[in-house]
Amino acid sequence: MNNEWWQKGTVYQIYPRSFNDTNGDGIGDIRGIIEKLDYLAKLGIDLLWLTPMYVSPQRDNGYDIADYYAMDPQYGTMADFDELLEKAHARDLKIMMDMVVNHTSYQHRWFQEALKGKDNPYRDYYIWKDPAADGGPPNNWLSKFSGSAWELDTASGQYYLHLYEVGMPDLNWENPKLQEEIYQMMAWWGEKGIDGFRLDVINNISKNPDFPNDSLATAQDDGRKFYVDGPHVHEYLHQMNRRVFDKYHHVTVGEMSSTTPEECIKYTNPERQELSMAFNFHHMKVDYPDGKKWASAKYKLTDLKRVMAEWQLKMAEGGGWNALFWTNHDQPRALARFADDQAYREKSAKLLAIILFGLQGTTYIYQGEEIAMTDANFTDISQYDDAESRNAYKQMLTDGISEADALQILREKSRENSRIPMQWNDEKHHGFTDGEPWLAPIHEDNWTVEKALADPDSIFYTYQRLIALRRDRDIFANGDFKLLDAKSEIIYDYERQWNGETVIVVGNFSAEEVAWELPARHHDKTLQILESNYPREDITTNLVLQPYEALMIHLS
Ligand code: NOJ
DSSP states (O other), X not given: OOOOHHHHOEEEEEOGXXXXXXXXXXXXXXXXXXXXXXXXXXXXXXXXXXXXXXXXXXXXXXXXXXXXXXXXXXXXXXXXXXXXXXXXXXXXXXXXXXXXXSBOOTTSHHHHHHTTOTTSTTGGGBOEEOOOTTSSOSSOOBOTTSSBSEEEETTTTEEEXXXXXXXXXXXXXXXXXXXXXXXXXXXXXXXXXXXXXXXXXXXXXXXXXXXXXXXXXXXXXXXXXXXXXXXXXXXHHHHHIIIIITTTXXXXXXXXXXXXHHHHXXXXXXXXXXXXXXXXXXXXXTTSGGGOSSSOOOOOXXXXXXXXXXXXXXXXXXXXXXXXXXXXXXXXXXXXXXSOSSTXXXXXXXXXXXXXXXXXXEEEEETTGGGTOOOOOOOSGGGOOOHHHHHHHHHHHHTTOOHHHHHHHHHHHOGGGGOSOOOOSSSGGGGSOSSOOSSOOSSOOOOOHHHHHHOTTSHHHHHHHHHHHHHHOHHHHHOEEEESOSSOSSEEEEEXXXXXXXXXXXXXXXXXXXXXXXXXXXXXXXXXXXXXXXXXXXXXXXXXXXXXXXEEXXXX
């Protein structure tokens, strides 16, 4: 039986830079998180995932780590962090650190040493190759931040690999000394008393040793690459588990790019002693036409349901464990993408929450989802700070896409959309900062935490109840999953079964009224509404669902 606290619990993701600023520099900080702990405790979440706050030149907002053992001064000090940990624990909130070990920053001491020459002892901490016969990059791998994944170091005449930004060289996991340094560093965090790790792009750490050319068009497409789920990744994670996670009772989630259910079962089946759970992104690609991210497209509900159902069924069958989410700091907000962020904004936010929280896995909320924050809707490239978005824009123009179209595509697809600051209240900059925010939305919006807390019917309280439901009822962590209508482009309905109990979740993903009938085999059951987003006293077997209506129904 799935009965671990984190299987019934909910994680709240904080993007510290945009969460709460207490010193007026326009950048959120650790003290800002401390200030909001009571708010987070009130929501009822179990675990906080904090995106990286280590020392970093911030070329990729902290995913480029220059020192694993210190906090970046823009976020605060290690003393602030220790206080955060202590105060979170005092409220029964656990803390999961974001850990990036696929690459470091070019400013990391190891890379600075490695640059000194081929004989330097740190050279082999990174991946270096001689140029191809024509003098160009060693192979055709593409960086996820556009362009080649190889950068020439003119001093040595060799290229280094960077699957991400050019200032983020990939680490060489084949080197046992590097492995040892990483395990020791993670154990150091374990000694500090943190509760676990979110492991950045962890299924990329083991590269195919032959470094063959890829046949695939873009770095973002859904194809399997020669560094995805590579030959030794499971060994490395098992080792990490033995050396760190098991010892400190850590809960862990791996970020898995372009993976498969088969691999994720291996990562997360407890018998293999690797990770607790895995993020996969296949449901985030239903609006990538032909696997292309930087293109404008609407998703089809049938695709979304098919992908999510496949992961529900396969992971359950293989004894793996899913991390469930609609958005994060790398995705646009889910509201406009999957439902409606205008006339039905509140209904849509609740609909998405109800659909996600009925599934099997550990549920995640990204900051601002609980108040239905919307996309940034930037209209000019100068408003984007994110290197990935800016590079993609340049690439689109090079590819002949017009400026207007490229900007529209960014408005739909850029991850910057979810990075605008939290909206706490009606004060200037929504109470996020007394200074100038590092990233500012152009639209006025009066949806705030303050209003949500004051309104008993707000989305905040929908999440609060859903979190409690999942903790109290075993069916959510354990029930069998069955997709009901796979063909409808309007209705998303599914069933969970456990121990003689049934829960049915149904959502109307349209602005029209639509008739829906409970499956006939359940017509004689007693029905009870567990959660809904419209006032509905009674429930019968035949319903007319209102626009974006969602119901979670218990049958006995
Ligand atoms: C995934 C992180 O979530 C993303 O923000 C970052 O750019 C890449 N990994 C590279 O670390």
